[in-house]
Amino acid sequence: MKKAPTTIKDIARILNISTSTVSRALNGQADINPTTKKEVLALVEKLEYEPNHIALSLKQRKTHIVGVIIPETENQFYAKTISGIQEIATEYGYNVMICQSHESHEIEKNSVQMLVSSQVDGLIVALSTETKNYEHFAKIYQKEFPIVFFDRICEAFDTPKIIADNYDGSLKATEHLIDVGCKRIAHIAGPQNLFDCHQRLKGYLAALKKHHLPIDEDLIIYSNFRKENVREYTSTLLDLPTPPDAIMAINDATAIEMMHIIKERKFKIPDDIAIIGFNNDYVSGYVDPPLTSIEFQALEIGRQAASMLMKELANESFSTGKKLVKSQLIIRKSSLKKH
Amino acid sequence: MKKAPTTIKDIARILNISTSTVSRALNGQADINPTTKKEVLALVEKLEYEPNHIALSLKQRKTHIVGVIIPETENQFYAKTISGIQEIATEYGYNVMICQSHESHEIEKNSVQMLVSSQVDGLIVALSTETKNYEHFAKIYQKEFPIVFFDRICEAFDTPKIIADNYDGSLKATEHLIDVGCKRIAHIAGPQNLFDCHQRLKGYLAALKKHHLPIDEDLIIYSNFRKENVREYTSTLLDLPTPPDAIMAINDATAIEMMHIIKERKFKIPDDIAIIGFNNDYVSGYVDPPLTSIEFQALEIGRQAASMLMKELANESFSTGKKLVKSQLIIRKSSLKKH
């Protein structure tokens, strides 16, 4: 169906020169007769010749493609992250191939394999919720395949890792709630195998400890990101003999849903219950009451992850530590309890 | 840095057989000695051999990659669309390479060129806002390069086109507003070079006409998707001698922002001004008041676009008409004016 594209060979044949000459005309550096060069360039223009990246890749054993594996594009955070990655990759002449794990370990594994088979030059990864076993990465890590983890990182390997400062964000948020007078702060904790979720719980606990507040296990809910459970655990919290006077939700989307349920149950936000989300989604300023949230610099995290990989691919540098990207508490009405 | 991967040649050398035999062992069909086959497979396993897609692509002149160009991954609609595309592509053994135009004609043009150079087998495209000239597509269309447009389609070419039924959605939404007694319905119209925005305006006008309501040019705002302008045009509308009694926003995000501004100005929603968004974002049910919105089946649109392309690539079928995917009006409080 598709017409065969023009190749370097076509150009050579028409001009009665060799393919090497055409190649040289195209690439510059080498000695070449300016006249020949002009002729080639003219024909290239006319025939709309486009170099075949595949052939180049095979030859150079470098595709200039980086593979990206993220949980979901629908997640604003990862969507932004992708933009940051693409921005930097483009700058370095790289393309990006994106796979979504949809939080499945199996799909993640297949994606790694497929991307490696596709000869991507490196991988940028945020782990799926399900992933507790890292063999699929170990395999390529051993072969010194360049990998950068971000956000949902894997600590088992000495690779660059870029993370939002969830610990600090969570700590600050908890302290803010304590500041406004909250004493029973509930924390909806995500899956603890995920680095970021674990850090948030740690930040929360650290804040309680620092301010000499007791840890009440009833106020810590271990959940996942599925929306199905929100109503259930929200009820559980509200039905406690002494309900919480503040809640840190797992993200803004569920915070907003929780607010809805809390209002149904006739609790006042923030006076009865203050609430804080994570991620600072674009709508959070417009819900009622406007939602306090912790903002992570998704774009910047993407950029940094890509930068790390680009530098590694260029053999420029290789850092294996965790790099923290600052998070910021955006205070709005939902947490401003009078006291 | 990276260790050289195992090739078919390595396997052949170790087993003292030819590469063709290895290839045959791997690919099945041809006659091959079961013992040889077993040996090969065992070694493949042991050496963690992965076929090199690049070599295959060069050989077969088919990469099994489809290129996707969308405005923004941050846009929920396109994010979902991507998932639909990937779902079907994966099913057919294809991979997906995603580019964002960020609404820039220039970037879109470069992306087309880059994807074609990368030898993608086909293209799935939603145009950028800026794109008013289609030469970059004309060039490859002439060469019979398979393209499918969706959502922001280009009518100039006989390619498959998948669109959400914006006309019908907009018509129904407008009629709903008329039903609840609105007489001065404002329509925030997107860039009219974009097919979907144009359809929406047409649906709106058709509904007014059908119900014998006058068309007031003051109530039609021509805008773009940038949030910077929301406050300005909302004020323009509210400052009219007779402000509108209903507003159809350009999407849910801006509808939510408009609601915020409208409430600041002490208008009641929906009694003074009813409001409807487009896209039915996940939060729309949780804002105050919950937002009526038109839902498009983004996932389904992505799936259909990918299906069309896959079928074309398999030479199975080739349809060039526009395919409409149904939209649905989700009625919530923001439009339920008492009357």
Place this chain on the structure above:
DNA sequence: CTGTTAGCGCTTTCAC
């Protein structure tokens, strides 16, 4: 059942 050969589109020595 298996090996040999050629070639996908391109670059890059090595000659001339």
Place this chain on the structure above:
DNA sequence: GTGAAAGCGCTAACAG
């Protein structure tokens, strides 16, 4: 300044 030849990893037509 240019051409011939080899090769990137793989498959497929053709022998045998």
